[in-house]
């Protein structure tokens with residue numbers, strides 16, 4: 001019997017539904033049944049993908065914070081320091097802006113290596129301050145992320161593959177935005193969902209006809225059982 005290829009999946013825009021926030025529940029069963037490693041590679045803070053793996057019922061193979069935090073079953077690697085991003089955010093707040101998440105800010109509460117800002121907040125001054133301080137702003141379509149340019153999902157995915165002992169040239173990735181470009185470059189076969197931004201579409205081997213989880217489910221159907 002042929003095996004499944006390792007999967008590297010983005011979360012927002014890729015496992016979600018187009019019409020509302022949240023994961024499309026149809027992705028749970030195929031991921032639980034997947035006969036190869038499934039890595040969730042996301043811009044979200046570390047607890048979110050860990051919880052998603054937990055609730056799907058699959059091993060916790062996670063790249064969080066756009067590569068800032070990498071987790072295989074038994075080891076956490078922190079690949080950056082939050083202080084750079086925090087300095088950008090402090091200057092942004094000092095200039096009279098807000099992160100836009102309310103007083104408890106659960107978006108950033110557990111972030112260890114980067115900071116996310118609501119897309120309802122002004123982007124121009126954030127980019128200006130980040131450039132001045134040598135940091136980068138990624139617009140995922142869900143938030144602006146202030147990140148260390150040396151950090152990437154792709155590098156995180158390489159760490160997971162090395163530690164788990166699978167070959168990324170056999171892996172299949174699906175994503176929707178600029179923060180997935182480095183993942184697409186790291187794997188053998190990459191797909192951008194139809195709702196993806198122009199950078200992700202340009203970097204992917206193939207742009208799917210379907211959006212969000214519909215596109216991802218089509219890929220799963222197509223690549224299941226195709227490994228030697």
Ligand SMILES: O=C(O)COP(=O)(O)O
Pocket residue numbers: 010011012013041042043044045140141142143144177179
């Ligand atoms: O946190 C975000 O802004 C986007 O998350 P994602 O990388 O899973 O799409």
Ligand SMILES: [Mg+2]
Pocket residue numbers: 010011012013014140175176177
């Ligand atoms: Mg995404």
